[in-house]
Amino acid sequence: MSFIASAIAIRTAALPPGGGGGWDNTLSTEFDGVSAYSVDSGATNTTMGITTNMSCSFWVKANGTVGAFDTIIGNSSTYPSPPDGFGFYWVSNTMRFYITSFNAHLSAAPCTINDGNWYHVVGTFDGQAGASPQQIRCYVNGVGGTWDNHTNSVLGNVPLYVGKGGNFTGYIAPTILNNVAVWNVTLTPTEVTEIYNGGTPTNLAEFSGTPPQAWYRMGDGALFPNIPNVGNITSPGLNMVNMAPTDFVSDVP
Amino acid sequence: MPIRTNLFTYAIIPIADLSKINFNEIVTTSADTIRKNLAETQFIIKYSVTPVFITDGSVTPDSVLNHAECLELVATDTWVEPIPNP
Numbered sequence: 105m106s107f108i109a110s111a112i113a114i115r116t117a118a119l120p121p122g123g124g125g126g127w128d129n130t131l132s133t134e135f136d137g138v139s140a141y142s143v144d145s146g147a148t149n150t151t152m153g154i155t156t157n158m159s160c161s162f163w164v165k166a167n168g169t170v171g172a173f174d175t176i177i178g179n180s181s182t183y184p185s186p187p188d189g190f191g192f193y194w195v196s197n198t199m200r201f202y203i204t205s206f207n208a209h210l211s212a213a214p215c216t217i218n219d220g221n222w223y224h225v226v227g228t229f230d231g232q233a234g235a236s237p238q239q240i241r242c243y244v245n246g247v248g249g250t251w252d253n254h255t256n257s258v259l260g261n262v263p264l265y266v267g268k269g270g271n272f273t274g275y276i277a278p279t280i281l282n283n284v285a286v287w288n289v290t291l292t293p294t295e296v297t298e299i300y301n302g303g304t305p306t307n308l309a310e311f312s313g314t315p316p317q318a319w320y321r322m323g324d325g326a327l328f329p330n331i332p333n334v335g336n337i338t339s340p341g342l343n344m345v346n347m348a349p350t351d352f353v354s355d356v357p
Numbered sequence: 358m359p360i361r362t363n364l365f366t367y368a369i370i371p372i373a374d375l376s377k378i379n380f381n382e383i384v385t386t387s388a389d390t391i392r393k394n395l396a397e398t399q400f401i402i403k404y405s406v407t408p409v410f411i412t413d414g415s416v417t418p419d420s421v422l423n424h425a426e427c428l429e430l431v432a433t434d435t436w437v438e439p440i441p442n443p
Contacts (some may be wrong), residue, residue, distance in 0.1 A: 139401055
């Protein structure tokens with residue numbers, strides 16, 4: 105383990121925030137679906153400037169069998185029936201992105217996650233009154249799913265969890281995650297297509313739109329047990345819980 | 358594409374033995390981050406090398422599972438609340 109940690113430390117020293125001028129995407133982070141997760145205590149709705157508009161993008165692959173309603177990323181205080189936050193979960197071969205209510209305010213997009221392939225997932229939300237159309241929308245591999253009208257803010261102020269959907273026990277998806285990012289703006293379909301890039305992650309430091317408030321490479325530039333935030337805001341980064349240095353894996357989209 | 362193989366071992370431990378766990382020997386971070394069942398009668402630890410507190414008999418797991426077996430266990434209703442009318 106110490107050798108791996110040292111090797112990752114060398115990567116940390118070599119890479120400036122965001123990956124710098126070069127784009128090196130060689131590592132992802134593996135979550136076991138049992139107890140492993142990560143949390144950035146400094147990335148809340150308040151610190152990220154999230155009220156009525158937000159987006160979240162990530163690359164995901166199953167690490168075992170993902171079960172119905174297993175969560176992947178979010179900031180809800182409870183589950184099921186969260187009273188706040190946003191989140192992603194999987195059920196019935198669809199990836200679902202919700203705002204506040206996991207079964208009332210959501211978008212679903214087809215995603216056969218247990219086939220062993222990598223998927224790019226984006227959730228976008230525009231909760232301003234009169235926003236039109238597609239106030240909540242989930243995209244998988246650049247293709248938009250169903251949409252839902254919901255006029256509200258993203259409630260609550262739970263820190264961002266990656267590896268599960270918030271500050272609760274259970275319904276943790278076994279996944280491998282790469283390049284997780286959160287914005288305080290609503291990404292357009294064109295911007296989602298740019299990030300998907302035909303299935304190859306792009307360097308978000310060179311993204312044509314608004315830079316993400318939080319951005320976790322999920323391996324490159326990380327030093328166990330910390331996955332740094334190389335986005336706009338300053339935060340401690342993701343603290344890896346119930347995990348090991350070997351959870352950084354050379355499996356990338 | 359093959360699914361990755363998780364090589365951690367998962368042990369299901371009676372909650373009464375929580376104070377006997379040396380978290381420095383295992384992957385599980387601390388007593389505050391353990392995964393408990395809903396009744397809070399058992400918890401899960403994971404490790405790469407069998408910890409001394411198990412090999413010396415200080416703690417006897419109720420069961421020892423691999424990753425796939427543990428995923429099946431935590432999907433049961435003794436470990437997760439049912440979903441209300443999705």
